Amino acid sequence: MTVHNILIVDDSPISRKILRACLPRERTFAVTEAGDGRTGLQLFRDRPPDLTFLDLTMPRMAGLECLAEMKALEPRAVVVVVTADVQARSLSRALELGAAEVLRKPPTREAVAAVLARVEAPPGGPDASR
Amino acid sequence: MPAADAAGLTLGDLDILQELLNIAFGTASAELAARLDHRVVLSVPDVQVIPSVLLRYYVGAELKEQRAISVVEQEFGGDFHGSAFLVLPASATASLLALLPAGPERPAAERARAALAEAGKILIGTCLARLAELLGTAVTCGPQAVTVEAQRGAAVRPDLFGTGNPAVVLRTAFNFGHADVPGYLFLASSDAAMRWLRPALHRFMTQYE
Numbered sequence: 001m002t003v004h005n006i007l008i009v010d011d012s013p014i015s016r017k018i019l020r021a022c023l024p025r026e027r028t029f030a031v032t033e034a035g036d037g038r039t040g041l042q043l044f045r046d047r048p049p050d051l052t053f054l055d056l057t058m059p060r061m062a063g064l065e066c067l068a069e070m071k072a073l074e075p076r077a078v079v080v081v082v083t084a085d086v087q088a089r090s091l092s093r094a095l096e097l098g099a100a101e102v103l104r105k106p107p108t109r110e111a112v113a114a115v116l117a118r119v120e121a122p123p124g125g126p127d128a129s130r
Numbered sequence: 131m132p133a134a135d136a137a138g139l140t141l142g143d144l145d146i147l148q149e150l151l152n153i154a155f156g157t158a159s160a161e162l163a164a165r166l167d168h169r170v171v172l173s174v175p176d177v178q179v180i181p182s183v184l185l186r187y188y189v190g191a192e193l194k195e196q197r198a199i200s201v202v203e204q205e206f207g208g209d210f211h212g213s214a215f216l217v218l219p220a221s222a223t224a225s226l227l228a229l230l231p232a233g234p235e236r237p238a239a240e241r242a243r244a245a246l247a248e249a250g251k252i253l254i255g256t257c258l259a260r261l262a263e264l265l266g267t268a269v270t271c272g273p274q275a276v277t278v279e280a281q282r283g284a285a286v287r288p289d290l291f292g293t294g295n296p297a298v299v300l301r302t303a304f305n306f307g308h309a310d311v312p313g314y315l316f317l318a319s320s321d322a323a324m325r326w327l328r329p330a331l332h333r334f335m336t337q338y339e
Binding site: 083 | 145146148149152153155156157159160163164169170172173174175264335338339
């Protein structure tokens with residue numbers, strides 16, 4: 001899978017700006033942003049993204065609830081949680097609900113590039129497509 | 131003039147500060163959750179800059195439903211220096227005592243003071259350390275002063291810095307598994323520290339430009 005459409009759901013405009021800046025500059029992405037969980041879920045329904053970056057602590061629907069709804073709508077959706085809530089229980093709950101990965105805030109360019117590489121890797125590993 | 135303006139902070143600067151405090155407080159809450167062996171549910175934090183002289187009135191208004199509050203005060207030093215106050219309703223002390231591992235037999239007042247001191251050490255100390263790390267500096271923390279179940283107005287000393295000096299207010303609410311417990315972290319600072327803060331916030335963002 002090649003990631004092109006990205007949805008960023010985070011109430012912090014600074015956090016969204018940081019995530020945008022961490023995307024590889026040599027590539028072009030269509031990025032959509034939402035400032036709360038409910039709006040993010042609506043955008044997710046209207047235009048299913050290739051990859052969603054989702055915050056956990058948000059107004060109008062918290063991230064874990066939003067994640068559960070997204071996975072119920074589209075079980076194969078790739079949702080990466082990006083959060084300042086780094087409690088072990090929060091992170092494991094996100095993974096239980098189907099998050100592909102969890103990134104701690106603030107993300108780095110290296111971490112985001114690594115996430116993209118893993119998401120875009122063919123199922124079964126890099127040799128599977130040969 | 132709003133205190134944020136007086137401190138030389140724009141709305142964009144406040145957004146950066148809010149995000150950094152959100153990250154720092156998230157780290158501190160994870161430390162507390164590990165100590166309590168219990169998930170701490172966090173609310174969306176709100177950050178404001180208000181004059182230090184208004185802090186005691188702010189606390190009184192915010193916690194008007196509470197008859198008594200508990201306060202942990204700690205001075206911190208470094209480029210961004212000042213005094214930190216963790217303010218919790220008195221009912222939070224019982225929640226903390228119920229979750230913290232039982233220590234040696236002690237009078238209830240001593241146990242309450244020890245529980246608040248431990249929560250303050252984790253929430254203030256870890257939050258300031260992470261904030262300093264994000265801002266590319268270091269912080270030192272002084273001894274604590276713990277006040278258990280005081281009147282609301284006693285939360286913040288009236289002589290804190292100059293009357294016109296700004297204070298950063300992080301308002302958030304915890305949930306330890308029972309009722310929501312509103313908690314407040316105040317970082318009262320000096321003009322010099324606030325002058326240092328603005329370029330430090332911009333330096334943090336330059337790595338993402």
